[in-house]
Amino acid sequence: MSFQASYAEFASPRPGDTATSSRHLAPDCAGLDFFALDRGLRDLLGVYLPAQAHQHLLPHFQRMGQLSGGRLNALAAVADKYAPVLHARTRWGEDHDWIEYHPAYQEMEHIAFADFQFHAMGHRAGVLGCDAPLPPAAKYAFQYLFVQSEFGQMCPISVTDTSIHLIRKFGSPALQQKLLPRMLSPDLGSLWKGTQFMTEKAGGSDVGAIETIAREEGGQWRLYGEKWFCSHADADVVLLLARPEARLAAPVALRCSRVPRRLDDGSRNAYRIVRLK
Ligand SMILES: Cc1cc2nc3c(=O)[nH]c(=O)nc-3n(C[C@H](O)[C@H](O)[C@H](O)COP(=O)(O)OP(=O)(O)OC[C@H]3O[C@@H](n4cnc5c(N)ncnc54)[C@H](O)[C@@H]3O)c2cc1C
Structure with missing residues (x-):
C-alpha cells in the first residue's frame, strides 16, 4: 500500500464508522507491561549493565514496566485533570506560598521518591537493595520506563537529582553535611x-544577560530580582544564578547561591512564587 493510499484511508471515515470506533486510533497501551514488550530495552540493558547489577535490577525493571502500564498510567490520567493549585497564604494570612496537589499526584510522588528513589539512585547505596549507587544506564532505563506514563514528575525528580550532583561536586563539606542527608532521603515527610x-525574562539561552543581583549585606548574601521559569517551584533547596553586585561590569561573572525555602529558624524565606504555568 502506498503512503498516499494509507493516509487517505486514515483521513476519510467509511460508511458505518462511528465516533466511538477505535479502528483509526493508535492502540491503547493501558494495562501493558512496558518492560516485557520492549525487547530493544531489555537487550541493551544486557549489554550496558554489569552482569551482577543487571541480574539484581531485573525484577525492579519488571515491576516498573508493570507499574508504568498499570497504576502509574491510571494515576497520571487523573493527575492531568487536577492541576496543582498555588496558595499564596496560609489560612492565618501568612505569606507561605504552598502548593496543593491531588492525591493521585502524591501517590506518583511516592512511587518516584520513596519506592524507587529516582532522585537518590545515582548518588548513594541502599536504593532498591543495591550496595552501591546505580550505574547511569540503569537510572536512565528506569526513567525511560517511568516517563512513558508520567512525564510531569520527571521535572522534580531531575532537578532534585541534578541539584544533589552540583552540591556534591561544588558545595563545601559543611553545606553537604547540612543538605545531603535530607535531599537523599526516601522519606517524603522529611525529604x-x-x-x-x-x-529570566532577559536571560534564557543567554545566561550572561541575567539581571538578578546578589548583594553581600551584613555578612550574608541577599538576592534581588525575578526569575521567569522553573521546573519545580515547590522545592526546599534552590540553586539560583545571580550577578554579584561588585562585579556588575563583567558579563559572565555569575554566582550560584543556595537558597533555602525555610531559614534556619523555620520561617519561610522571603521569595514569592507568582504563578504556576
Ligand atoms: C521543560 C522545560 C523545563 C525548564 N526548566 C527550567 C528550570 O528548572 N529552571 C530554569 O531556570 N529554567 C528552566 N527552563 C527554561 C529554559 O532554561 C529556557 O527556556 C532556555 O534557557 C531558553 O531560554 P528562552 O526560553 O528564554 O529562549 P530564548 O533564549 O529567548 O531563545 C529563543 C530562540 O532563540 C534561539 N537563540 C537564542 N540565542 C541564540 C543565539 N545566540 N543565536 C541563535 N539562536 C539563538 C534559541 O535557540 C530559541 O530557538 C525550562 C524550560 C523548559 C522548556
Missing part, C-alpha cells in the same frame, strides 16, 4: 527536594 532558578 528536601531541589531545583534550579536560572531563567
Whole structure:
C-alpha cells in the first residue's frame, strides 16, 4: 500500500464508522507491561549493565514496566485533570506560598521518591537493595520506563537529582553535611527536594544577560530580582544564578547561591512564587 493510499484511508471515515470506533486510533497501551514488550530495552540493558547489577535490577525493571502500564498510567490520567493549585497564604494570612496537589499526584510522588528513589539512585547505596549507587544506564532505563506514563514528575525528580550532583561536586563539606542527608532521603515527610532558578525574562539561552543581583549585606548574601521559569517551584533547596553586585561590569561573572525555602529558624524565606504555568 502506498503512503498516499494509507493516509487517505486514515483521513476519510467509511460508511458505518462511528465516533466511538477505535479502528483509526493508535492502540491503547493501558494495562501493558512496558518492560516485557520492549525487547530493544531489555537487550541493551544486557549489554550496558554489569552482569551482577543487571541480574539484581531485573525484577525492579519488571515491576516498573508493570507499574508504568498499570497504576502509574491510571494515576497520571487523573493527575492531568487536577492541576496543582498555588496558595499564596496560609489560612492565618501568612505569606507561605504552598502548593496543593491531588492525591493521585502524591501517590506518583511516592512511587518516584520513596519506592524507587529516582532522585537518590545515582548518588548513594541502599536504593532498591543495591550496595552501591546505580550505574547511569540503569537510572536512565528506569526513567525511560517511568516517563512513558508520567512525564510531569520527571521535572522534580531531575532537578532534585541534578541539584544533589552540583552540591556534591561544588558545595563545601559543611553545606553537604547540612543538605545531603535530607535531599537523599526516601522519606517524603522529611525529604528536601531541589531545583534550579536560572531563567529570566532577559536571560534564557543567554545566561550572561541575567539581571538578578546578589548583594553581600551584613555578612550574608541577599538576592534581588525575578526569575521567569522553573521546573519545580515547590522545592526546599534552590540553586539560583545571580550577578554579584561588585562585579556588575563583567558579563559572565555569575554566582550560584543556595537558597533555602525555610531559614534556619523555620520561617519561610522571603521569595514569592507568582504563578504556576
Ligand atoms: C521543560 C522545560 C523545563 C525548564 N526548566 C527550567 C528550570 O528548572 N529552571 C530554569 O531556570 N529554567 C528552566 N527552563 C527554561 C529554559 O532554561 C529556557 O527556556 C532556555 O534557557 C531558553 O531560554 P528562552 O526560553 O528564554 O529562549 P530564548 O533564549 O529567548 O531563545 C529563543 C530562540 O532563540 C534561539 N537563540 C537564542 N540565542 C541564540 C543565539 N545566540 N543565536 C541563535 N539562536 C539563538 C534559541 O535557540 C530559541 O530557538 C525550562 C524550560 C523548559 C522548556
